[in-house]
Amino acid sequence: MMMMLDTLRRFWGRKMLYRMKISLVLQILIGCINTKAQANSFYNHVSQILKYCNSRCLAVVPQGGNTGLVGGSVPVFDEVIVSLSSMNNIISFDKVSGILVCEAGCILENIMSFLDNEGFIMPLDLGAKGSCQIGGNVSTNAGGLRLVRYGSLHGNVLGVEAVLANGTVLDMLKTLRKDNTGYDLKHLFIGSEGSLGIVTKVSILTPPKLSSVNVALLACKDYSCCQKLLQEAKRKLGEILSAFEFLDGQSMDLVTNHLEGARNPFSTSHHNFYVLIETTGSDESSDKQKLEAFLLGSMENELIADGVLAQDINQASTFWRIREGISEALMKAGAVYKYDVSIPVENLYNLVEEMRSRLGDAANVIGYGHLGDGNLHLNVSVSQYDEKILSQIEPFVYEWTSKKRGSISAEHGVGLMKANEIFYSQSHETVQMMASIKNLMDPNHILNPYKVLPHSITS
Amino acid sequence: MMMMLDTLRRFWGRKMLYRMKISLVLQILIGCINTKAQANSFYNHVSQILKYCNSRCLAVVPQGGNTGLVGGSVPVFDEVIVSLSSMNNIISFDKVSGILVCEAGCILENIMSFLDNEGFIMPLDLGAKGSCQIGGNVSTNAGGLRLVRYGSLHGNVLGVEAVLANGTVLDMLKTLRKDNTGYDLKHLFIGSEGSLGIVTKVSILTPPKLSSVNVALLACKDYSCCQKLLQEAKRKLGEILSAFEFLDGQSMDLVTNHLEGARNPFSTSHHNFYVLIETTGSDESSDKQKLEAFLLGSMENELIADGVLAQDINQASTFWRIREGISEALMKAGAVYKYDVSIPVENLYNLVEEMRSRLGDAANVIGYGHLGDGNLHLNVSVSQYDEKILSQIEPFVYEWTSKKRGSISAEHGVGLMKANEIFYSQSHETVQMMASIKNLMDPNHILNPYKVLPHSITS
Known part of the structure; x- marks a missing residue:
């Protein structure tokens, strides 16, 4: 394999020295090795690949489902792509604690289906679930639709296994809700977009699936009403609130104009703002009662101009389709x-x-x-x-x-597209410390170069 | 002030070179400076102190409420104590988002009272709340009684301001639920027990106070029943479960024997195990109904041998007193x-x-x-x-x-008492990386020396 890599490197090195994207997907190489190896020793391959690349200063782009929006998972010049797609095994699931351990290449939707059978859900849901992978989700600290209820991956990821640039494997794959033994280094890998190490396994806390899910689509006359509605929802729906999404009238028009089958469910076809509220709870009747009381109160207070409560799972899906379809509609527009x-x-x-x-x-x-x-x-x-x-x-x-x-x-995330804009959100001192940590963990800068940190500080 | 420090250092250096604890509390010094300074520029003093100490290789122990249980906040030899007690201002609170920003020296219970008036609660509660400080809570990644519901501080702390050993102030005091711009370095300060920097300000997400709180004390015949009860509670009480604590019969005996006024509320005076369940929700009647149904079901399935549902806040307090009083009873025993x-x-x-x-x-x-x-x-x-x-x-x-x-x-946490035991829970490679990060951020090892990392790796 190493010879193969060297040959390829020389070949590509000559052919496309600058500004050329290559697609040397190491997934194929990992696949070759895998015929002789155990599934759970994949990280060894990642370790070997990184050790080799590091020794030759070959740049590497870790790649999950490649669904990112800031160019974090695509090569810029002549980087080697290390795809994690073949590492797609679920390793263990503990029904008492709800703790799942799996390999980085598991597709989010596949994990969701697995958990659904076990009576649990992922604390993370996003539009790209059909192709994004959990390793990529963790590496970009994906947010998504359920964050308002379950919080960020920094709270839900209990452990990771990560391979450093020099091939060292950091086993931080804890399956514990609490562990205060030293610095919690896994957080460095959550959201660092593969620039400090490659996440190979993940341990995550999953909440039990609750029986009652309700979805309502509401119309508001102005943004101030959306805001007040959010405050009310937090207080009145409290613990059962699982999503609070909003879209403006222009977003709704875009979806209904460009997305096949999508339609505005309100008789008055245009409102300035729409809010999608989802509740998830353990008791159908009390949840519904609570949601109805909240909607009634909001109508009376004139926070909402109109509202539709989904009568079944199909109608709920059509509401979600409007919200989740905006991105697709934009592409078509x-x-x-x-x-x-x-x-x-x-x-x-x-x-x-x-x-x-x-x-x-x-x-x-x-x-x-x-x-x-x-x-x-x-x-x-x-x-x-x-x-x-x-x-x-x-x-x-x-x-x-x-x-x-x-x-x-x-x-x-920052990826390639926003790396040079980072100072708009981070102080110079903080970015300098990020760069120092990058230098410490990846001194040859082989991992996802040109990404995350600004050119001015890494060059 | 600097001269004063030098004089004191020389004095103590001569008098107590080894194994002697000193109590040079820099709080007094900070207090002196404060008469001339703005409250919100305290971090400048911390910065100046650390810069000075670092330049002279004077060791420093950051100290909050000094309630830790592993010796993390006490000096070992001749360290200078930097107490954060005077930095006790609440800086801002946003009622729409529930985001609180405060100085590190705020006592947890004081923050709780402040939030209570605003209709919010802290996502963190622990026995030491009357004296522990939020900076110390963050620095030790305190867990406590509400973690089962609201998750760890890695999920709830949105930002910190921290001062590095060389006096550099890292402003990561974000008040945003989501921010994926680069490495999320605040996590290095959560749980590193003041050994990487001194936390001077904290921003934290607080949940709204919900109107309905119920507490039940249950008796179980064996540990297996406690376990099954936990699974049932997660599923049946789901989103309203806010605490699931357990104690064995020996703990109950200890409390009732040594703690004034504490009594076992069950007529049969001895059970093998007790479970304290708390629910917090937004609707009194549906919560009560849910809890009662859960208790009835658990009785029928013989998961619980007996149970008492607190009838009012006083009775709820007496149940909590049993659970929270164990530590005090142990001291008396x-x-x-x-x-x-x-x-x-x-x-x-x-x-x-x-x-x-x-x-x-x-x-x-x-x-x-x-x-x-x-x-x-x-x-x-x-x-x-x-x-x-x-x-x-x-x-x-x-x-x-x-x-x-x-x-x-x-x-x-690890503190002084468990620093050398860290390898029981962390791999050699992970601890080695922790040590590298310590060397990077505090090359002179002035911050909380002899703590967190094992002697074998730091010496």
Whole structure:
């Protein structure tokens, strides 16, 4: 295998020295080795590959489902891709504690199906679940739809096994809810986008599947109502609230215009804002009662202009399809500039409005996202990419977010596309410390180069 | 101030060179400076102190409420104590998001009172709340009574401000639920017991206070019933379960014998095990109904032998007093060897039984803790400390825990007392990486020396 790698490296090295993407997918190589090896010793292969690459200063891109939105899992020049797809075994599941241990290449939706049979759910759900992998989810600290209820992966991931650039395997694959023995280094691998090590196994706490799930789609006349509704929902629905998503009228129009079969369920076809609320609880009748009382109260207080409570799982799916389909509808509508920001809830929608007035008729600016987490997906839909429009969007969007002490990447990560923008959300001292840790853990900078950290600090 | 420090250092250096504890509490010095300074610039003082100490290689012990149980906040030789007690301001609270920002020296109970007035609660509660400080809680990654519901501080702490050994201030004081811009370095300060930096400010996500709280004390005939009860509670009480604590009959006897006013609420005075269940929800009647149905079902399935549902807040307090009073009762009963381990729930109580049979009549071995988190507090109560008994307990307790892939410190941390035992729960490679990070962030090893990492790796 090592000879094969060397040959390939020389070949590609000559053929495409700069600015060329290659797809030397080491998955194939891992696959070859696997015919002779045990499934659970895959990490040894990752270790061997990294040891070899490190000794020759060959750059490596770890790749999961390759569904990231900031170019974190694609090669830039002549990096070797290490795909984790073949490491897709579930290793163990403890029904008493709800703790699952699996390999990094497990596809999120497959884990969900497995858990469903066991009476549990993943604390993480996102649109890309059909192809994204848990190792990639952990490496990008994926957020998604259930974060408002179950919190981030920093809280739910109990352990990881990670391979360092020099091939050292760090076994931190704990299956314990509590472990205060020294520095909790697994957190360095959660959200570092494969630039400090390759996550090969994951241990995660999964909540029990509860029997009662309700979904309501509500219409609000303005953003202020959405905000107040969120406060009310947190208090009145409290422990059963499992999603609080919002989309503006422009997002709804986009979905109904571009997505086959999607339709606005309200008789009055246009409202300024829509909120999707999901509750998950253990008692059907009391949950429904609680949700109905909340909706009634919100109607009376004029927080909602209209509302539909899904009558069955199919109707619930059509509501979710609207929210989850926005991204697909945007792709169909033309070119799109995508931003994923965290901003304190009270200021969150101002950014959409300001962007709209900046761009005028040149673009369709839409805003949606995880309002319960203060996470806005700001999208600028245009007929085609245009440098002039881009210059009106950036750096404005970053400067605006920075002024509100927001994050220029709430859940998508930094990857290649935002590495040089990191100072909008992090202090110089903090980024300097990140760079020091990168130098410590990957002194040859072979892991996912050109990503996460800005060029100015790594070069 | 700097001269004063130097003089004191020389004085103490001569007087007590080795194995002598000093109490040079820099709080006094900080207090002096404070008369001329703004409250919110305290971190500047911490920065100046550390910069000075670092330049002279003066060792420093950061100290919060000094309530830790493993000697993490006390000096060993001639370290300078930096007390954070005067940094006790609440900086901001956002009622929409429930995000609190405060200084590290705020006492946990004071924060709780503040939040109570705002209609929120802390996601963290522990026996020492009256004196422990939030900076210390974060630095030790305190667990406590609500972890089963709200998760660990790695999930709830949104940001910290920390001062490094060389005086650099890392501003990571985010007030966002989501922020994926680079490595999430705050996690290095959560649970590193002040050995990588001093936490000066904290931002934390707080859940809304829900109106309905119920507490039940249940009796079980054996440990297997406690385990099954936990599984049932997770499924039947699901989202309203906020505590699942257990104690054995010996713990109950200890409390009722040594704690004034404490009494066993059951008519049959001895049961083998007791479980305290708390539910917190948003609807009094449906919560009560749910809990009653759960208790009835558990009676019918013979999981519980007897049970009392608290009728009011006073009775609930007396139940909590039993559980929270065990530690105090142990102190009154004589000398005590304390262990705080995480073990997969199915094996958890075996350790208590094995220890009991090892020690025979020489000691009273009791087991209690946070069963919902797999966290056992194993305590060996003896009339006086005895090397012979200790040699029967250690290293047995660590070896046993290690074999089950448990943690030798679930929530108390490593501190001074368990630094050399860290390999029972962490691999050599992982500890080596911890040491490398320590060397990177605190090259002179001035911060909390002799703690957390083993002597073999730091010397």
